Amino acid sequence: MSDHDVIVIGAGLAGLTAAWRLVQEGVDAVVLEARDRVGGRTLNHHLDDGQVVEAGGQFIGPTQDRILRLAGELGVETFLANTVGESVYVRNGRSRRYRGDIPPDLGALPAIGIATTRLNRMSAQVPVHAPWTASRAGKWDSMTLESWLRSSTPGSGAVDLINIFLGSAFGGAARDSSLLFALWYIATFGNETHPGTLERGIGVARGAQESRFVGGSQELSLRLAARLGDRVRLSTPVDSVRQQTGRVIVGSGTDTVSADAVVVAVPPVLASRIDWEPGLPVQQQGVLQRLPFGALMKCEAIYPEPFWREDGLNGSATFRNGSAICSMFDNTPPSGSPGILMGFLGGPNWHTWSARPARERRGAVLRSFASALGTRALRPTTYFEQDWTSEQWTLGGPTSVAAPGVTTAYGGWHGKRFGRVHWAGAELSPYWNGFMDGAVRSGEQVAKDIVGDN
Amino acid sequence: MSDHDVIVIGAGLAGLTAAWRLVQEGVDAVVLEARDRVGGRTLNHHLDDGQVVEAGGQFIGPTQDRILRLAGELGVETFLANTVGESVYVRNGRSRRYRGDIPPDLGALPAIGIATTRLNRMSAQVPVHAPWTASRAGKWDSMTLESWLRSSTPGSGAVDLINIFLGSAFGGAARDSSLLFALWYIATFGNETHPGTLERGIGVARGAQESRFVGGSQELSLRLAARLGDRVRLSTPVDSVRQQTGRVIVGSGTDTVSADAVVVAVPPVLASRIDWEPGLPVQQQGVLQRLPFGALMKCEAIYPEPFWREDGLNGSATFRNGSAICSMFDNTPPSGSPGILMGFLGGPNWHTWSARPARERRGAVLRSFASALGTRALRPTTYFEQDWTSEQWTLGGPTSVAAPGVTTAYGGWHGKRFGRVHWAGAELSPYWNGFMDGAVRSGEQVAKDIVGDN
Numbered sequence: 092m093s094d095h096d097v098i099v100i101g102a103g104l105a106g107l108t109a110a111w112r113l114v115q116e117g118v119d120a121v122v123l124e125a126r127d128r129v130g131g132r133t134l135n136h137h138l139d140d141g142q143v144v145e146a147g148g149q150f151i152g153p154t155q156d157r158i159l160r161l162a163g164e165l166g167v168e169t170f171l172a173n174t175v176g177e178s179v180y181v182r183n184g185r186s187r188r189y190r191g192d193i194p195p196d197l198g199a200l201p202a203i204g205i206a207t208t209r210l211n212r213m214s215a216q217v218p219v220h221a222p223w224t225a226s227r228a229g230k231w232d233s234m235t236l237e238s239w240l241r242s243s244t245p246g247s248g249a250v251d252l253i254n255i256f257l258g259s260a261f262g263g264a265a266r267d268s269s270l271l272f273a274l275w276y277i278a279t280f281g282n283e284t285h286p287g288t289l290e291r292g293i294g295v296a297r298g299a300q301e302s303r304f305v306g307g308s309q310e311l312s313l314r315l316a317a318r319l320g321d322r323v324r325l326s327t328p329v330d331s332v333r334q335q336t337g338r339v340i341v342g343s344g345t346d347t348v349s350a351d352a353v354v355v356a357v358p359p360v361l362a363s364r365i366d367w368e369p370g371l372p373v374q375q376q377g378v379l380q381r382l383p384f385g386a387l388m389k390c391e392a393i394y395p396e397p398f399w400r401e402d403g404l405n406g407s408a409t410f411r412n413g414s415a416i417c418s419m420f421d422n423t424p425p426s427g428s429p430g431i432l433m434g435f436l437g438g439p440n441w442h443t444w445s446a447r448p449a450r451e452r453r454g455a456v457l458r459s460f461a462s463a464l465g466t467r468a469l470r471p472t473t474y475f476e477q478d479w480t481s482e483q484w485t486l487g488g489p490t491s492v493a494a495p496g497v498t499t500a501y502g503g504w505h506g507k508r509f510g511r512v513h514w515a516g517a518e519l520s521p522y523w524n525g526f527m528d529g530a531v532r533s534g535e536q537v538a539k540d541i542v543g544d545n
Numbered sequence: 546m547s548d549h550d551v552i553v554i555g556a557g558l559a560g561l562t563a564a565w566r567l568v569q570e571g572v573d574a575v576v577l578e579a580r581d582r583v584g585g586r587t588l589n590h591h592l593d594d595g596q597v598v599e600a601g602g603q604f605i606g607p608t609q610d611r612i613l614r615l616a617g618e619l620g621v622e623t624f625l626a627n628t629v630g631e632s633v634y635v636r637n638g639r640s641r642r643y644r645g646d647i648p649p650d651l652g653a654l655p656a657i658g659i660a661t662t663r664l665n666r667m668s669a670q671v672p673v674h675a676p677w678t679a680s681r682a683g684k685w686d687s688m689t690l691e692s693w694l695r696s697s698t699p700g701s702g703a704v705d706l707i708n709i710f711l712g713s714a715f716g717g718a719a720r721d722s723s724l725l726f727a728l729w730y731i732a733t734f735g736n737e738t739h740p741g742t743l744e745r746g747i748g749v750a751r752g753a754q755e756s757r758f759v760g761g762s763q764e765l766s767l768r769l770a771a772r773l774g775d776r777v778r779l780s781t782p783v784d785s786v787r788q789q790t791g792r793v794i795v796g797s798g799t800d801t802v803s804a805d806a807v808v809v810a811v812p813p814v815l816a817s818r819i820d821w822e823p824g825l826p827v828q829q830q831g832v833l834q835r836l837p838f839g840a841l842m843k844c845e846a847i848y849p850e851p852f853w854r855e856d857g858l859n860g861s862a863t864f865r866n867g868s869a870i871c872s873m874f875d876n877t878p879p880s881g882s883p884g885i886l887m888g889f890l891g892g893p894n895w896h897t898w899s900a901r902p903a904r905e906r907r908g909a910v911l912r913s914f915a916s917a918l919g920t921r922a923l924r925p926t927t928y929f930e931q932d933w934t935s936e937q938w939t940l941g942g943p944t945s946v947a948a949p950g951v952t953t954a955y956g957g958w959h960g961k962r963f964g965r966v967h968w969a970g971a972e973l974s975p976y977w978n979g980f981m982d983g984a985v986r987s988g989e990q991v992a993k994d995i996v997g998d999n
C-alpha cells in the first residue's frame with residue numbers, strides 16, 4: 092500500500108489541475124484514473140494526417156480566465172473559432188443566412204428578446220456560490236425552465252430556440268431543468284468581476300464559443316499529466332473510499348492507496364457509485380442521485396477542404412425542428428485543412444436518433460449539414476461519432492442538470508467536505524459551471540482549500 | 546461456480562415473489578441478496594414483548610389483489626387499520642377533529658375539490674402500461690405537478706395538502722414530480738377492472754391505507770424465503786452481471802453464479818451501480834440515473850396503551866405547516882397493546898430534520914404527536930426511527946419519482962428486457978406502482994415472462 096498526502100480520483104481537467112496545483116505547493120499527490128487515458132470529458136480525435144479534432148468539450152471564451160491562465164502556463168495556444176462569413180438558420184428544412192448569435196426567426200424574435208432580458212435580470216438575483224439562498228429560490232425551484240418560458244413569452248419560439256442551445260449545453264431541454272438551476276447556470280457565465288449573461292454563454296464572438304485550443308482541448312490534460320509523470324496512474328478505477336482514524340484508504344480492485352485527504356474529481360453520478368465507508372451523509376448521497384448527466388453525441392464529418400468558406404459561410408448553423416442535430420460548427424483545425432463539420436446531437440435529438448442504426452443516423456446528420464451548406468456536405472471523406480452516454484467512465488454529457496426541487500433541497504450538500512474527502516469537478520464551480528473553465532476553477536479551489544488546511 | 550436456470554438479484558417482495566413463482570413452475574432459481582435479511586423496503590421492528598411493528602411499507606387496500614392473494618397462499622392474515630373514532634387535522638399547531646379522508650380545511654376545500662376532479666379525469670387518459678403514449682404526454686411531462694396545481698387551483702391549499710400526501714407517498718413534494726408521472730401514479734391506484742383514482746390512493750377506509758398484515762408486512766418475505774430455503778443467499782451483494790454466449794454470469798466479490806437468465810429486482814438507483822458487461826443500453830443507463838428515491842423516515846413512539854382511543858380518536862392526523870411530520874397513523878399491533886404512533890417524516894420535512902441531532906428531532910416529532918392527541922403523547926416508553934435514506938441497500942424511500950422530461954424520453958426503456966436480463970420491482974408495475982402490491986405484480990409478471998419464453 093503506497094502512502095501519500097493527497098489522492099485525487101479522476102484525471103479529468105478538474106482532478107489534474109487539483110493535483111498539479113498541489114504538487115506545485117510541495118504536496119505529495121497521486122491521481123487515480125479509471126480510463127487508460129486522461130482528459131475526462133475532453134478527447135482528441137486523431138486524423139489520418141496526424142492533426143487532431145475535438146470529440147469532447149472544446150470551446151473557450153472571455154471571462155474563462157482560469158483555463159486560459161492554465162493554458163498559458165502549459166504553453167497551449169488558442170485560436171479563434173471560424174467566424175468569417177455568415178451562419179445559417181434552418182427551420183423545417185429551409186435555410187437562411189444570418190450574422191451574429193440570434194437566428195433570424197422573425198416570429199420568434201420578440202419571445203427571445205423578452206426571455207433574454209428577463210432571464211438575465213432574474214439570474215442576476217441568484218448568488219453563484221449558493222443559488223438556494225436567492226430570495227425567490229423556492230418559487231423558481233418549483234417549476235421547469237420550460238414552464239416559465241411558456242408562461243412568460245408568446246408562442247413556442249423561446250422554448251424552441253432555448254432548446255437548441257440546451258441540446259448541446261445540457262444534452263437536454265428546458266423541461267429537464269429547474270428554472271432556478273437554469274438561472275444559476277446563466278449567472279455562472281462570468282467571473283468575479285463580470286456577472287454572467289445569457290449572451291456570453293450562447294455567443295461565439297465575445298462568447299463561450301469564441302476560441303479553441305491548438306492541438307485540441309485534451310492537450311491541457313495531456314500536458315498536465317506529463318508534468319505529473321508517474322503520479323498519474325491510469326486504468327485504476329476506484330471502487331472504495333474508507334476513512335479511518337487519521338487516514339483515508341482508497342481501493343481499486345485488490346490495490347489500496349492511503350493518504351491524508353482525497354479529492355473526488357469524477358462526475359456526480361459516478362461519485363455516487365463508489366463504496367463509501369463510513370457511508371456518505373444521506374443528503375450527499377441524495378444530491379448525487381439527483382444530478383443526472385445529459386445525453387449528448389458529437390457527429391463529425393471530414394472533407395478535403397472547408398468548402399463552405401468559399402461560399403461566404405462560417406460553417407455554423409442552428410436547426411429548429413426537423414433536423415437530426417440541434418447545431419453545428421466549423422471544426423476545421425487551425426491549419427485550415429481538412430475541413431471538418433461538427434454537429435451536436437443532444438437531448439431530444441439524441442433520444443430520437445441514438446437507438447437507430449449508425450448508418451441511418453449518419454445519413455440524417457449529413458442531410459442536416461447539407462441543408463445548411465449544400466449537397467457537398469453529403470460526401471465527406473470520413474465521418475465519426477462520439478456518444479458520451481456510452482462512455483463507461485462518464486455516462487453522459489456534457490454536464491449534470493438539476494430538476495426542480497433539487498437545488499433548494501440538496502444544493503448546500505453538493506461538494507461539502509466530508510471528513511477527509513474533498514470534491515472537485517465542472518459541476519462544482521460557481522463560474523462556468525459545467526464548462527472546462529469550471530473544471531479548472533474547481534480543481535484550483537480544492538487545492539487551495541487543502542493547502543490552507545495544513 | 547454454481548449453475549442455475551434463473552438468478553434473482555434482490556430478496557425484496559418483487560424478487561422473492563418472482564423466485565417463488567418460478568420455483569412453483571419447476572424452474573431452478575436462486576436469489577442473491579446484499580443484506581443479511583430479506584424484505585427490502587419492508588421491515589419488522591421487534592418490540593420487547595415479542596410483537597412486531599412495521600418500520601417500512603405496511604398498508605394494503607382494495608384492488609391490491611396480487612399481494613392479498615399471495616398473503617392468502619402464505620397464510621398471512623390482514624387486519625383493518627384503526628379507523629374507529631375521529632382523525633385530527635393540525636394547521637400551524639391548531640388541531641381540529643374530522644372524519645373521512647379530506648381534512649376540514651375550509652379555505653383549501655374548493656382547491657382540493659377542483660384538483661381531485663381534474664387529476665382523476667386527466668389520469669384516466671394515461672395508459673398504465675405506457676404513460677408516454679398519452680395523447681398529451683408531451684405537455685404533461687414538461688411541467689411539475691406543483692406548476693400544474695398552482696395554475697389550476699386557487700391559493701396554496703391544493704399544493705399544501707397534496708404535499709402532505711406526497712411527503713409519505715413519494716418522500717418528496719409536488720415539485721419533484723413531473724405532472725405526467727403524477728397522473729400515471731394516480732392511474733396505477735387500481736387494477737385491471739377498477740381504474741385508479743386519487744381517492745383510492747390517499748384513502749384509509751376503501752383506500753390504500755385500509756389494512757395491515759398480522760405479524761408485519763415483512764412476514765410475507767420471511768415466509769417466501771422459508772419456502773425457498775437455501776435458494777436464498779443472504780449477504781451476497783451483486784457487483785457484476787456479464788452476459789456471454791448462452792449464459793449470464795453474476796458476480797459477488799470473488800464468487801460467481803451462472804444461469805440462463807437473470808431477474809434484477811433491486812431499485813433503479815442500485816441497479817445502475819452494477820458493473821454490466823456488455824454495458825447496459827445507454828438509454829437504460831439513462832433512465833436508471835433519472836429515478837432517484839424519495840427521502841423518508843418513519844418515527845414511531847410506543848405507549849403502554851393506545852390512550853387516544855379513549856378520547857374517541859383513531860390516531861390518524863394530518864399536519865399542514867409548522868410540524869416535523871406530514872402525517873401520522875395508529876400503528877398499534879392487532880392485539881391492541883402497546884399503543885404505537887407512527888409519523889412519516891418525508892420530503893421537505895426530511896430535509897428540515899434529517900441532519901439535526903436525533904434528540905432534537907425526537908422532541909419535534911413527539912410535539913407533533915402531542916399537537917394532535919394531547920400531552921400524553923410526549924412521554925412514550927420507547928421511541929425509534931427508521932431512516933430509509935441511510936440504508937445502504939435501498940438509499941431512500943418509499944419509491945422512485947420521475948422529474949419532468951424523464952417519462953417521455955426514457956419511459957419505454959425502463960424494465961425493457963436486455964438479452965438474458967429481466968427486470969422486476971415496485972417501480973415497474975402498471976398497478977400500484979411503488980407499493981408492495983406493485984412489487985408482487987412485477988415479480989409475478991417477470992416469472993410469467995420467463996416461463997413463457999421456455
